[in-house]
Every structure is written in structure tokens, then in C-alpha cells.
Amino acid sequence: MAGTVSYRVEDGIAVATIDHAPVNALSADVRQGVQAALARALADDAVIGLVLEGAGRAFVAGADITEFGRPPVPPALGEVILAMQASSKPLVAAIQGVAFGGGLELALGCHARLVGPRAQLGLPEVKLGILPGAGGTLRTPRLIGADRALPMIASGEPVDARRAVELGLAAALIEGDLLAAAKDTVRQLAAGPLPAPIDADRGRLDAPGAREAFEKAAEALARRAAEEPQVAAIIQSVRNSFDLPMPAALQAERDFFVALRDDPRSKALRHVFFAEREAARIPGQPKDARARPVARAAVLGAGTMGGGIAMNFANAGIPVRMIETDAEALARGQKRIAEIYAVSVKRGSLTEEARAQRLALIEGAVGLEAASEADLVIEAVFEELELKKEIFAKLGTITKPGTVLASNTSYLDIDAMAAASGRADDVLGMHFFSPANVMKLLEIVRAEKTSPTALATAVDIARKLKKVPVVVGVCYGFVGNRMLSRRTAQAERLLLEGASPAEVDKALTDFGFRMGPFAMADLAGLDIGWRIRKANGTRAVVADALCEAGRLGQKTGRGYYAYPEGARTGQPDAEVQALIERASAAQGIARRQISQQEITERLIYPMINEGARILEEGIAARPGDIDVVWLYGYNWPAWKGGPMHHADAVGLAKVAERLSVYAAQTGDATLQPAPLLARLAAEGQGFSALAAQAKAA
Incomplete structure (x- = not known):
């Protein structure tokens, strides 16, 4: 028997x-081991039944994704489950931890399932661009009803032990000895007729109104996930539960699985899955580096960003002190937080009790001295380096030894702040993305002298805040905003050359982004970028002219678009077009018709080029780290895997060739292929080759 499954x-x-x-x-090996254990139990007359359990903290966390793309090794999971359902002796799954994907499908092959307090059950395959391929879309509806099963499968979100019992996924929640309870269940089942296998039970499918409830849920889901092929496949496969005999439905489910597995969009989602986990490995971090405990945090600034950061701590159950320079600003920030939580209560995503608990964890204070007892201080004030250096100099003297001092800056020099603090080993960047209480990315900026302990603390707290941490190096704009600046420059240039704001925005939304750059700028406020450019002594001809004309975006009813009577969707504005044409003439640029393909390439390829420079400089450790930044910080379409994965899919030779064309066409030297990009393209390699080298190192 395979050594991965023991038998006693x-x-x-x-x-x-x-x-x-x-x-x-x-x-x-696991599939073979389970199959062998079943055969051994059935062949032994002294054995009345079998308990299937997992060692450690997991029952079974899912399929071995590393087997994807390799020749299949028998037995297939579906074959094992069918053999379990045909067992003449009772089988009971004792689920003490996670039962995800194939793990839950395996448990559904048993006659009964018991769960421990820490159990979590789910079918997360949708997040990998596929669907459960071993009966999950067919047996779950039979067990809990198709209208309940569909959202569970299509979201991929797990349910806890108590909810699993409520739904009927599990028979009972066992607070004590789970194995002993599972043995008792085997004895009870062995004493009487075995329950029919799930495959033979159509009770919930044939219940009055079951089909109608499912179709209503399916219609709503199809509208929300129109661009996700795996969701369409899930809907149809669950529908097959009603319409097809089980063998035919299982075959159809498997056909869906294979087609999705080989789809480029699925491959991109699997890349994201591995890239996110690889980002957790911090290059150069000593193995013995341990995070410091953070019992209390402090956030400097009660504005939109500071308040959002404070909410993250409260949501995680960590007391936080939100500090402002005056009582009026503090009151405004506290009011904003209370209103956000009130909206959550109204929507039903938060109870009134939970709202009160979270608000109680956010203490307001005036004056920097209020940060003196914190274990972690996050500065979230205006993006002015001299102001931040002054704050860090004070924090270095008033906070406890070992307190981690972090800046939420999105582009300024962390090393300069660290030097000003007088204790550079405690200083790093923690760049939250707006809205901070919603966006999952946290760029953790390792400065030159940041200690391994401070870095470990930041990464650990990021996970407690349910963020996706990516460690990056110090440079202007770090990873995300540095790449974004290249896209922003090209968007501006495209307007001067002949494209309209709507054409540029359409290119990005057609690519898969939720919003284009100009609609997003109007939403955020054009004055944000204007203030940064004035501080840096730079200009953006069109954007600055709009700001000088008082067109600051949605908040003024006018930006790149017009927003009549408070409309949230902008309309093209002849005044803006005239302004752009005047700017083109002043720059001596002859306007022309620009294709959507060129617009898309000139927005996306310069970002890839800058990503190559970032890798070459060591600002990001891996191409996948850059992809994770863009997926979770900038809503890059997940089914395109991130900019560096997309570059590999397109082919670096093509990216380099088009960049060279656009560099010659525009005279913009920044569009010349970066040395790393040019080298990989010449060698016929992709960024994935760098990822493989980094993993092997």
C-alpha cells in the first residue's frame, strides 16, 4: 500500500x-492508497466498516495541482469515489480540518461525514478557472439542494463546521473525540441497512420548486459572471443533475473539467494561485526571523486612507489608536468610519453587535505622543517627504524600542524616512491600496536597513488583516505605481496623438479592466495627480489643463467626461475634445486615427517593459510578485494572469518588437525594450524562466 495512506x-x-x-x-499515491485501504477493508470479514481521516490540520486540501498537464496516473479520483459508493460496508469521513475540492468530493463518496470544530468544507476550483471534476457539481446538489449548492460551488468560498451541518454536508459537529465518534457512526450504520449512495438520491432535486429555485439563482449568477467560462460550466453541470442520468452527468462534468483545464484563462488563474503562494516566500529572509507580537497599533491620520487602515485592525480584533493633529479632523474621520460600518449593517454583511465591537476597538487621539505605547505605527499623512521625515524623527524618540514604524506612502523614499527616525532597522513601508478596508494588496517595502524581525512582523500582521502581502524594494513608486506611471504617460500621449478619452478607456475595458484610466481618474479626482506633479515639478499637458479649468472629476461634475446632474457614468464632452486638440497643436503633434490594437499595446506593453526593469533592479524578486501586485492592487483581469504572465502568453519577441516600433514612432526612449526583456526575447524565453530560476535558488 502507498506510504501516504496508513491502515490499521x-x-x-x-x-x-x-x-x-x-x-x-x-x-x-494518495488515490492508490485510499483505493487499497477500501479493498483491504472489504476483503477482511473481521472488519465491519472503514473510517477515512486526514493527518495534521487537513482532511484533504484538494487535488495535486502539480499533476495538471501531466499524463494521468490511475486511479482517477472519480473511479475511487464510485468504488466507495459501491461498498457493502459503511464508510465514514472524519473531517478534522479542511476538505477542499477533491477532498470534499472524496468525503461525498462516504456514507456519512462528521466534522470537528475547525473543519472547513468547500469546492474552490472555480478560483482556478475550472470546476469540480469528480462529482462535486452533481453530488452536492443532491445532498443540500441545487439552489444552495450553486452559489457555494460558483463562489468557491468554504463553509465552517457549523454551517456544514446546517446545510446537510455533514451529519454532525463533534466537539470531542472525532475518531471515536466516527467509529460509533460506523457501528450504527453496520447494524442496519446502509443508506443509499448520494448518486441514487434525487429527493432534493425532485422536491416541489427545486428546479425553479435553481434556475432563478442560475440566471442571477450568469449575469454577474458573464465573462467567466468556468461559472457557465458550473451552472450547466449543476443543471445536468436535474436532466441527465448520473453516469452521463458525471461524464459531462469531466468533459467540462478537461476543456477548462486546457483553457488559457484557466492556466492564468492557476498561475495566480501559485504566484500568490510564492510571494509569501521572502528572499534573503533568515529562517529564524520571528514576528513581534502586535497587541496594539496606531495609525497617524484620520483621512480616507488612515481611517480605512484603522478599520482593518478593528476588523481583525486588534485595538488601534487613530491619531490626528486636531479634534475636528479626528471627529470627521471617526464619523466616516461609523457611516461605513452602518452601511455594512444595512446591507446585512455586518451585525449591529459586530459594528459596536469594531468601533470600540478604534480609539481616537490628538497628538503624536498618543502613539508611544503602540507595537506598530503606520503613518498615513499627506504625501510630502519632508513632513514624513519630521514625523519619523519624532516617532523614533517617543515609541518603545522594537516598535515597527511604517509609512503608507505610495511612492516616496522609505530610506529617507528610516534615516530620519534614528532607528532605521525598525522602519519599512506598508502601502495599502484605496479603499484600504476593501483592497487586498499590501506592498511591504523593505528599506536598506529594515531588520528581518520588522519585515516578519509586517508580513505577519498583513495576513492577520487578511491582506495579500508582497515584499518589494525601495524606488519611486515601488512596483505598482512605478508601472502605472508608464501607462498614465502613454494614455496622455495617445490623447495628444488623436485618441479620445472614451477610445482609450474602451481599450482597457475590452482588455478586461473594470474601468479605463480616464474614468478612474475622474472617480479618484484629478487633483490628486496634479498635486503630485506640482510637487515633482512635472507636467501632464492635458490633465493639468483640465485641472486648471476646474475640471477635477466626478466631484466637480466635470473631468475627462461630463457628469450632468450627479451622474456616475461620464459622457463625452466637446469642451474636453477641443481642449485636447488645442494641446496637440501647441505641442506640434499631428493628430491621426489610432486603432484599438495600438491603444491597447501602448497602454499594456510599456508596463511590461517597466516590470522587466523592476526585475532587473531587484525591486521585485519574481515576475509572479509583480502579477500579484497588479491583480490585487489594480484589478488586473485575473483570467489574464497579471502583466508578466500576459507578456509570456503574447510572446516576449512580439512585445519587444512592438515597443521598438512605438519608440521610433513617438521618439520616446522609455519605450525601447529594457535589457532584460530584449535578452529574454532574443533567447526565445519568457519571464517564467526567471520564476523557475528564483524557485530553484
């Missing part, structure tokens, strides 16, 4: 333990 007999009951660290993934 206790009191006439076989116990098969899946032990395949770290998460008991369903590798070929």
Missing part, C-alpha cells in the same frame, strides 16, 4: 489515515 484495524473497524504533508493533496 481498531475494534473491528478499519482506519485509513491520509498522511501526505503538508495538506494531504490527492496525489496518485
